[in-house]
Amino acid sequence: MNLVLFLLQEVDYGPFAAIGAGLAAIGAGIAVGLVGGSTVESIARQPEMQGKLISTAIILIAFAEAVALFAIVLALII
């Protein structure tokens, strides 16, 4: 009980927030890597679709980054 109260009041959760943000960044990195790999493979299969594929890939990367940024916002709150 004392431990819980102590944790609620005294501890600065800054470092843990940063660790959480870093973990979210791992997820974003994996997602971007997967998208990039699929894009490169499909460009190799059909080079004439290159423009459309790259635009789609950039949009999907932005979505993946957005999810990681949700976690960063939470980290910033703390």
Next chain:
Amino acid sequence: MDLITPDVGLLFWTLVSFIVLYIILTKFAWGPILGAVKEREESIKQALDAADNAKKDMENLKADNEKILNEAKIERETMLKEAKEIKSKLISDAEEEAKIRAKKMVEAAKTAIQNEKNSAMNELKNTVVDLSIGIAEKLISEELADKDKQLKMIEDILEDSKLK
């Protein structure tokens, strides 16, 4: 936490500014621009449609032309065929007629020959009769000098004619 609590003043001003922006832009910017773009698209579409229609019309015309040509060809062949038939028919008709005429002429000639022959025979007969009468006359005159020879001759002639 301070970062994600929205500030009332900013909320208010953002709402006001966005609505003002939207109204003014719709009226003065997007209206003309989108209208001009739409007009351009419509005119392009119309031009393309007109081109399509023209193409279709041309194809129709071409198809009609071909049909007319085909029909003309068929007619020509039919006419040729008919002409040939008529020609052959004419020829055969003419042949037949010629044959008939020839036959007729032959018959007429035969008849004429027959007639001539008949008349010639008649003439011959008459001549022979005359001749024989003359001869007979002469003979008879010679023979009939004697009266008995005349009576015998008449009895012979009557016997011959009775036998016939």
Next chain:
Amino acid sequence: MTRNFYTLFLFIFCCSFTALAYSNNKIENSKEDDFDVNEVIMHHIKDSHDFHILDWNGHPVSVPLPVILWTNEGLVAFMSSEFHHDDSGATVVKRKKQAFVKFHEEIYYAGNDKEGKYIQLDSSNHPINDKPLDLSITKLVFSMFLSIIIIFIIFILSAKSYARSKKGEPSGLGKFTEPIIIYIKDEVALPLIGEEKHEKYLPFLLTIFFFIWINNLMGMIPFFPFSANLSGNIAFTGVLAFITFVITTLVSNKHYWKHIFWMPGIPVPMKLFMAPIEFLGIFIKPLSLMIRLFANISAGHIIVLSLISLIFIFKSIWVAPASLLFSVFISLIEVLVVAIQAYIFTMLSALYIGSAMEEQEH
């Protein structure tokens, strides 16, 4: 080869002026000779009542902006220079028989004078004074007005350039904006909203796209009138997401609501399970729009500011080339991210509006 090196050096040298623009009053009142990175960054990200330009010989030079308050006695307005750059609640401004103090860029009613302080702080150093309704023209509002003026100039000029030629071809500025407008019309609005209704919502989408893009771009420029972080403020993105939510709810038809509460095509227990999730989804979708834009832009600003603050943390000029190189690199990525985020916001808005209006196709 030498010419490329020279150009690169000149480029980095010119970019080093951004470091000058970012340095601020932390130098002048740090008696402990300490550079509080957090404070600097937060000061740049957040709103403020005056437009801080630079520090000159220890004096901050800034443009004061009007402070408009809705108090119990009505509307009160004054210039923020009356606070004399004070942020710790010591200077009092009196108007209409009321006294105001500014503490950490928020304006409070001045409390009773206890030990010479007008602000009462509670245990976690948060003030507990009352606040009037703060409608002032802050730095971000001023930057928003500026961006609105810029948008007006650009688009009304390009709309006028259509009238000049007879065949509907633009000239000048219209030639630049038209491909973007047509791109949004044909690739975002038309496939997502549908053939017959997309023209009604196209002005809204175009306005959102260019508003967000121009604001983001203005936040990237580091000198005076442009450096406010407007799209990285949650109130701004919240309003845009809220407007999208309102429009989505207003145009929704029966199929949309049916799909939310009683989704066809799955067995009944699943329908009951999906209903609360879908209901929450109605609110979470605009919320995610808001957070996505806010987080992307704020993160970009924070990264650039941190990289430049490296110079001040290490207090050495030799960190400058590396730090500037990184920050230039990140700024270039930011330019791309800014356009992409505006495009994604617009595309998702179109998607939500289109899916709310969709007729039954299966």
